[in-house]
Amino acid sequence: MSDIRIHRRMDVRIFRLLLNICNRYLRSESNNISVHITSSFYSTAPQQSAFTPTSLSPKKNVFGQGKSAFLNKDVAKSSNTALNTATLDAASLSGAADSTSSLVEDYVKSRGGNRVIRKVLIANNGMAATKSILSMRQWAYMEFGDEHAIQFVAMATPEDLKANAQFVRLADSFVEVPGGKNLNNYANVEVITRIAKEQGVDAVWPGWGHASENPKLPNTLNEMGIKFIGPTGPVMSVLGDKIAANILAQTAKVPSIPWSGSFGGPDDGPLQANLNAEGTIPDEIFKKGLVTSADEAVEAANKIGWENGIMIKASEGGGGKGIRFVDNEADLRNAFVQVTNEVVGSPIFLMQLCKNARHIEVQIVGDQHGNAVALNGRDCSTQRRFQKIFEEGPPIIVPKETFREMELAAQRLTQNIGYQGAGTVEYLYNAADNKFFFLELNPRLQVEHPVTEGITDVNLPATQLQVAMGIPLYNIPQVRRLYGKADAYGNDPIDFLEERYRDIDTHVIAARITAENPDEGFKPTSGSIERIKFQSTPNVWGYFSVGSNGGIHEFADSQFGHLFAKGPNREEARKALVLALKEMEVRGDIRNSVEYLVKLLETDAFKQNTIDTSWLDGIIKEKSVTVDLKSDLVVLGAAVFKAFEHVRTATEEVKEAFSKGQVSTSGIPGINSFNIEVAYADTKYPFQVERISQDVYRFTLDGNTIDVEVTLTAEGALLATFGGETHRIIGMDEPLGLRLSMDGNTILM
Secondary structure, eight states: OEEEEEEEOOOHHHHHHHHHHHHHHHTSTTOOEEEEEEEOTTOOSOOOOSOOOSOOBTTBOGGGSSEETTTTEETTTOOOOHHHHHHHOGGGSOTHHHHHHHHHHHHHHHTTOSOOOOEEEEOOOHHHHHHHHHHHHHHHHHHHSOTTSSEEEEEEOHHHHHTTBHHHHHSSEEEEOOOSSGGGTTTOHHHHHHHHHHTTOSEEEOOSSTTTTOTHHHHHHHHHTOEESSOOHHHHHHHTSHHHHHHHHHHTTOOBOSBTTBOSOTTSOOOOOOOOTTSSOOHHHHGGGOBOSHHHHHHHHHHHOSTTOEEEEEEEEETTEEEEEESSHHHHHHHHHHHHHHSTTOOEEEEEOOTTEEEEEEEEEEOTTSOEEEEEEEEOOOEETTEEOEEEESOTTSOHHHHHHHHHHHHHHHHHTTOOEEEEEEEEEETTTTEEEEEEEESSOOTTHHHHHHHHOOOHHHHHHHHHTTOOGGGOHHHHHHTTOSOTTOOOOOOTTTOOOOOOOOEEEEEEEESEEGGGTSEEOOEEEEEEEOOOBTTEEEEESBOTTEEEOTTSOSEEEEEEEEESSHHHHHHHHHHHHHHOEEEESSOOOHHHHHHHHTSHHHHTTOOOTTHHHHHHHHTOOOOOOOHHHHHHHHHHHHHHHHHHHHHHHHHHHHHTTOOOOTTSHHHHEEEEEEEETTEEEEEEEEESSSSEEEEEETTEEEEEEEEEOTTSOEEEEETTEEEEEEEEEETTEEEEEETTEEEEO
8 A cells, every 4th residue: 555645735625625536536436546635724833844854965866766755656657647637737727726826827818928827846045046936925915815826846855944944834735855055955066957847836935055056956847848937047157157247237338347358448448249049159159258377467457457446256156156356466365275175166357446345236136038027126235345334226326317327326226137036236336426327137146135025016016027028027916016007916017127117215134044153254154043033013024044943953054034114215114224223032942143234324324314335344344333231230230140140040949859758948048148240351240138028129239239120021031120220131051151131132141
């Protein structure tokens, strides 16, 4: 007897239909199969894996042995696929399921699309997977009245399951994949494509990071007849190379900063080329933009000019890798060797440093019909070692007409290369002379895309999905509303190069919440998370990749949350974000940067919007922004926590002794009068503590006395009132000492 276990989350009506189908199938005399169906009915309890391989690594092609990972039976030899269809294809179900399926199909046809997508594999984890499912579910409910009109299959490693990852609970089903580094799972194209086939999905959403910019993924899926929600493989490939991307940008008349492919002189006109039949830049033109030796690098740098400094970059680098700043020949020669070793095999190029530059982005979307829309943009100038910290939009530092030129240049580039899906054209902008220069086109959705959603009211993951369905951009209702069309469901074309969208009357600022320690150069941390306290308001919202009793594992991205605040102007949005961060609380083993973010938002430079891409690195180097509490407040807060814990522990010991029949009362005096010691900043503070009532503690140190009223909240925090103020205290004893959280500020004692 075959034993098939299907673990899924479904609503009651689908469950009953599926059970009836299975029962009818089981009554067949020719089948002797035991079917077990487990449904969680939208509960938040962790699900079981629909596919749990016993072993898998990139080196072992376990997926390719001719078996269905889902059914654990030989696909090629199976002559009866009725059960396969009944369990895996929601369209085969009748009643309510058919009705929803018909709604999706009718919508696609009415909007001019050519592909119905009902089931999507989320080939990502963390923030990306969480946000994508939430956004597309929201769109499905608003459009069809059924948030499960589109089904989502997630991939989950053992580490994600153990960490109680939010996206696993959100998905309709999930496939457990090998743990460890992402080459075993989310960046493994073979794993992703095999799961896509086994699960019978219509499309794959790649997110950001992992395999999202690997051309092999869209190419392989295309061969399989599965839609990749993003650009085609050849376009992704050429954009993934920064040299080729610069050449394409110059061809589309997008301004470029002097670089090794165009020195800015009168006789070296910019390199230009269109994609050939293979979807690449002609090799002879491509080679003119790179440097292959330290000597060539020095020659190119001399032509570019050393005045502002030189950036040497690996074309295939990213995330701060394969990039160096130099301002002299000796450093350039050393940097060439470093960059070459850091991103092995990558072409190398040079570009002039744009001093005092802002990092400005234009959010673009291209469709299959040659249309390209620019959905405003973002200012991502607050960066730490090329990693974004804050993002905001619209980028008000850029004059409106100049920003319009940025948008049009981005649209021309998008159309020239036949780009499909959501992407970001990034620029360096110099506010002093109002000039902008092409940086790169990211062929994916970016982490900060909700900023654009907040100012345009366009759901970007849902827009990606509709573009993948073949729907023209001018037929997408939210895009039509942005362009002020009276009939959101009309079909009249929009000339995105000529027409303008409505005025943006909202400002949004975002803050990335990361498991990093600001006291140690933002070193990533991992560990459990007991609780995240965050209260959304009409002006503040957020997304978190973990929930209560979850955690950040060693292979996870350090970002586990993203907060967004909006207002009628930048200052109102800033204030709303500051308040939200001050009220936010993360309890657990990890360190986080929340308090540091508040300090940054309250600097004069940020308030006055005079920052540039080097601003934050300068602050960190000079340590001009720190999170400090007065030492006497920290010491007393630690004393309160230790005293409360002493009373609780001593009381439990006395109760336990009484429960065992021991009648000694010798331990009772120690509950009300005792000594504690607090060590902080290389100094020891011996306190004498007296309980003068159940909730009032008297602390004496060197003859000085203070009374503190202590109240334990339901969530385990202490409210300590003294000196006319109430302070919120949370403590946790660790091997290295006491970690104290006081009024939202974390101190390791």
